[in-house]
Amino acid sequence: MFDTNELVINMGPQHPSTHGVLRVVLRLDGERVIDANVVIGYLHRGIEKLCEYRDWGQIVLITDRMDYIAAASNNLGYCETVEKLMSLEVPPRARYIRTILAELQRIASHCLWLGTHAMDIGAMTVFLYAFRERELILDLFEDYCGARLTYNAMRIGGLPLDIPPRWDAKVRAFCDILDEKVNEYEELLTHNRIWLERTRRVGVISGEEAVAIGLSGPALRGSGVARDIRKDEPYAAYADFEFDVPLGSDGDTYDRYLVRLEEFRQSTRIIRQALDGLPEGPIIGKVPRLIKPPAGETYHAIESPKGELGYFIVSDGKSNVPYRFRVRPPSFCNLQALPRLVKGHLVADVVALIGSIDIVLGEVDR
Amino acid sequence: MLETYLVPLLKIVVLLNAVLVAVTYMVLLERKVIAWVQVRLGPMRVGPHGVLQPIADAIKLLLKEDITPARADRWVFTLAPIVSMVPALIAFAVIPFDSAITLFGYPITMYVADINVGLLYIVATTSISVYGIILAGYASNSKFPLLAGLRASAQLISYEVAITMMLVSLVVMAGTLSMVGIVRAQLEAGMWYVFVQPVAFVILFIGGLAETNRAPFDLPEAEQELTGGFHTEYSGMRFALFFLAEYANMIVVSAVATTLFLGGWLRPFPNVGALAFLDLVPGWIWFLGKTFVFLYVFIWIRATLPRYRYDQLMRLGWKVLIPLAIANLVVTGLLKVLL
Amino acid sequence: MLEAIVFYTLAVFTLGFGVLVITARNTVHSVLFLVANFLCVAVLYVALAAEFLAVIQVLVYAGGIVVLYLFVVMLVNLKAIPEAQLDPARRSRLGFAIAAALLVEVSAILVYAGQRAGPAAPAAVDTPARGNTELVGWLLYTDFLIPFELASVLLLVAMIGAILLARREA
Numbered sequence: 098m099f100d101t102n103e104l105v106i107n108m109g110p111q112h113p114s115t116h117g118v119l120r121v122v123l124r125l126d127g128e129r130v131i132d133a134n135v136v137i138g139y140l141h142r143g144i145e146k147l148c149e150y151r152d153w154g155q156i157v158l159i160t161d162r163m164d165y166i167a168a169a170s171n172n173l174g175y176c177e178t179v180e181k182l183m184s185l186e187v188p189p190r191a192r193y194i195r196t197i198l199a200e201l202q203r204i205a206s207h208c209l210w211l212g213t214h215a216m217d218i219g220a221m222t223v224f225l226y227a228f229r230e231r232e233l234i235l236d237l238f239e240d241y242c243g244a245r246l247t248y249n250a251m252r253i254g255g256l257p258l259d260i261p262p263r264w265d266a267k268v269r270a271f272c273d274i275l276d277e278k279v280n281e282y283e284e285l286l287t288h289n290r291i292w293l294e295r296t297r298r299v300g301v302i303s304g305e306e307a308v309a310i311g312l313s314g315p316a317l318r319g320s321g322v323a324r325d326i327r328k329d330e331p332y333a334a335y336a337d338f339e340f341d342v343p344l345g346s347d348g349d350t351y352d353r354y355l356v357r358l359e360e361f362r363q364s365t366r367i368i369r370q371a372l373d374g375l376p377e378g379p380i381i382g383k384v385p386r387l388i389k390p391p392a393g394e395t396y397h398a399i400e401s402p403k404g405e406l407g408y409f410i411v412s413d414g415k416s417n418v419p420y421r422f423r424v425r426p427p428s429f430c431n432l433q434a435l436p437r438l439v440k441g442h443l444v445a446d447v448v449a450l451i452g453s454i455d456i457v458l459g460e461v462d463r
Numbered sequence: 464m465l466e467t468y469l470v471p472l473l474k475i476v477v478l479l480n481a482v483l484v485a486v487t488y489m490v491l492l493e494r495k496v497i498a499w500v501q502v503r504l505g506p507m508r509v510g511p512h513g514v515l516q517p518i519a520d521a522i523k524l525l526l527k528e529d530i531t532p533a534r535a536d537r538w539v540f541t542l543a544p545i546v547s548m549v550p551a552l553i554a555f556a557v558i559p560f561d562s563a564i565t566l567f568g569y570p571i572t573m574y575v576a577d578i579n580v581g582l583l584y585i586v587a588t589t590s591i592s593v594y595g596i597i598l599a600g601y602a603s604n605s606k607f608p609l610l611a612g613l614r615a616s617a618q619l620i621s622y623e624v625a626i627t628m629m630l631v632s633l634v635v636m637a638g639t640l641s642m643v644g645i646v647r648a649q650l651e652a653g654m655w656y657v658f659v660q661p662v663a664f665v666i667l668f669i670g671g672l673a674e675t676n677r678a679p680f681d682l683p684e685a686e687q688e689l690t691g692g693f694h695t696e697y698s699g700m701r702f703a704l705f706f707l708a709e710y711a712n713m714i715v716v717s718a719v720a721t722t723l724f725l726g727g728w729l730r731p732f733p734n735v736g737a738l739a740f741l742d743l744v745p746g747w748i749w750f751l752g753k754t755f756v757f758l759y760v761f762i763w764i765r766a767t768l769p770r771y772r773y774d775q776l777m778r779l780g781w782k783v784l785i786p787l788a789i790a791n792l793v794v795t796g797l798l799k800v801l802l
Numbered sequence: 803m804l805e806a807i808v809f810y811t812l813a814v815f816t817l818g819f820g821v822l823v824i825t826a827r828n829t830v831h832s833v834l835f836l837v838a839n840f841l842c843v844a845v846l847y848v849a850l851a852a853e854f855l856a857v858i859q860v861l862v863y864a865g866g867i868v869v870l871y872l873f874v875v876m877l878v879n880l881k882a883i884p885e886a887q888l889d890p891a892r893r894s895r896l897g898f899a900i901a902a903a904l905l906v907e908v909s910a911i912l913v914y915a916g917q918r919a920g921p922a923a924p925a926a927v928d929t930p931a932r933g934n935t936e937l938v939g940w941l942l943y944t945d946f947l948i949p950f951e952l953a954s955v956l957l958l959v960a961m962i963g964a965i966l967l968a969r970r971e972a
Contacts, residue, residue, distance in 0.1 A: 219679060220767070586857075588860075613876065
């Protein structure tokens with residue numbers, strides 16, 4: 098009887114909840130979202146082109162700046178890709194320490210995710226609790242390599258630094274603290290009726306659709322698809338460790354939340370096993386002074402906290418800079434699911450869904 | 464002659480000043496309590512442990528540039544925060560802090576007025592404060608604050624219905640609409656009404672949270688909300704007045720809850736003679752203590768819980784609280800008749 | 803003496819706001835003056851010792867019904883329909899005639915009522931200790947029960963009608 102028009106509103110790029118400079122143009126029918134158009138590029142810094150003018154060792158520094166929440170994971174992916182291209186052997190001690198660093202990054206990234214996601218939905222205290230734990234990790238990294246956010250922590254062939262004295266005791270102490278705190282987060286959120294109402298059946302995506310769109314990481318596993326590169330194509334030292342990969346069933350925001358929460362626990366499990374079995378030995382393999390991979394191309398992916406982080410590198414064998422440096426960022430691919438997820442939901446859910454996919458704009462835009 | 468006019472006037476002056484100071488310090492209390500919950504310290508610099516922070520905030524807000532949107536309705540724009548604040552202040556007129564104390568030989572009642580429709584008066588003032596939000600949204604001359612304002616006021620009106628229905632069952636219990644009368648009824652009954660009417664207490668608490676736009680019902684004013692809320696265009700003292708009005712409303716709701724359910728100025732267990740030594744503490748201190756407990760719980764809840772989406776909020780009000788209030792009324796009525 | 807001052811001040815304000823309701827240019831201002839009018843009337847009720855009626859006037863009329871008026875006015879104004887200007891040519895002679903007829907009628911009623919003996923003092927005088935609320939309650943549920951029930955049914959019908967109208971064709 099009454100005529101209602103569609104409303105087009107713009108969210109971002111400056112917005113407290115878009116986790117960076119993301120712009121989402123929403124088409125609304127009253128309060129329901131009909132369509133969302135995601136506009137990215139506000140943080141584009143030309144990283145891929147930039148890397149064509151940096152030599153292989155310098156690029157490690159630049160990869161830090163992509164997913165700046167979990168910088169060491171980016172380092173790891175890049176170094177392993179070049180090592181694959183050059184068929185370099187990384188000594189076991191380095192592989193174990195790399196695993197520890199990567200898992201610490203997973204915890205740090207999930208801490209940030211939990212804090213911002215909970216804050217977007219209104220539980221502002223969890224933000225501060227999660228950041229308290231993230232600070233502990235940043236302190237551990239500062240101990241290790243002197244930096245808190247962009248570590249440059251790995252080198253092609255291994256690591257530049259061995260772990261400082263008593264670092265493993267500190268990491269173990271941290272793991273104990275974290276296991277306790279994760280229980281605290283669960284108490285605050287997991288069975289909270291308001292949290293359940295805000296996250297259950299919000300943003301449901303089926304397993305097949307998730308695979309079709311190209312989701313990866315916890316967003317994919319929340320829909321029940323058991324794909325984790327650490328298990329399927331082990332890298333670093335993951336083959337030596339026992340851990341579970343949590344899976345969701347309904348593919349809604351709540352399942353993605355539960356998956357990431359369980360990943361906290363599995364990460365501490367891996368770290369403890371790595372510390373227990375840490376072998377002695379060199380921390381960097383036999384690497385030529387001037388790194389010049391042979392001509393060829395390769396793709397290698399790791400399971401970063403956000404999903405499948407892949408590097409496709411082409412070397413022409415002659416210059417000491419890559420010919421083509423291409424990143425497959427998990428956040429970019431996961432973000433494609435946003436229009437599909439928000440359709441039919443209310444405006445207040447858009448914010449929850451952006452948080453649920455867990456993106457970092459540095460990676461999306463590069 | 465002098466007593467009829469001078470004493471109430473003095474009471475009003477004292478009360479208004481006390482309330483305004485309390486409201487300003489509520490700001491500090493909230494910041495401190497939320498900070499402590501979040502493993503922080505809160506304001507610490509201005510004055511010892513940040514005690515002078517509200518004064519610094521007040522000075523800052525008074526000195527801010529007074530911006531009025533270009534084509535906004537100037538009269539309504541200025542009127543809206545006033546309409547928000549004044550009903551909260553005048554509601555205090557009927558709240559009894561104590562029965563009577565003797566000051567310089569004169570017995571003075573610790574309430575400004577004991578009207579025999581006190582409870583309805585408070586509900587009436589709450590319904591006037593809804594105008595503040597609507598007018599704020601309208602006066603900003605912009606689509607989004609207007610819609611946000613209308614939504615916020617729809618929320619307020621819905622929960623008002625639930626609260627009013629719940630208050631009726633209280634009136635059935637106490638037999639009077641006067642606030643002082645209700646406290647006296649609790650004294651006669653020998654126990655606080657919270658034990659006799661727990662459901663009504665819960666409804667008042669949840670409704671009170673919603674009425675004052677506090678978490679978890681604060682979506683209309685949350686920063687994550689796209690439209691920025693009904694007070695987007697406000698700055699400086701007018702903005703401050705909205706927030707002070709919110710705190711004043713909180714204090715009113717806490718005071719009303721104390722009066723209706725926690726026995727007002729009565730000490731705990733008023734009928735147990737063995738605890739008569741508690742009477743050494745004057746009634747108004749009991750009253751203030753209980754009100755403070757409520758305020759603390761309000762702040763605690765804000766720090767802990769996520770917030771409801773608007774449709775879930777409205778569903779809670781209409782589909783859960785109102786049927787509950789009606790059921791409570793029916794049961795109370797039945798029991799009152801049968802017993 | 804004091805009552806006279808209070809009454810005349812309130813009367814001036816009430817009438818003044820009433821006039822402003824119809825002469826205000828902006829619809830929202832008009833509604834706000836209506837609220838002010840109702841508040842003054844509520845104070846008049848208090849002066850007449852009908853405090854229950856005063857509070858209900860504020861609660862229901864000013865705080866509920868006029869809020870709904872305001873909602874509608876604001877939502878309709880959104881479409882920026884230019885407000886019809888009252889130009890003198892539109893004031894029809896019919897309008898004046900009707901207004902004059904009403905004036906005559908009201909004056910006739912007042913004069914007639916003044917000439918008749920006042921009605922018997924209401925039952926309230928016998929039991930002065932009863933408050934307003936109780937009296938109104940008793941009357942509503944005994945003497946005026948049927949009109950009360952009919953009014954509630956009417957409200958129910960209005961609510962159902964509103965829900966039906968607002969429902970979308972899903």
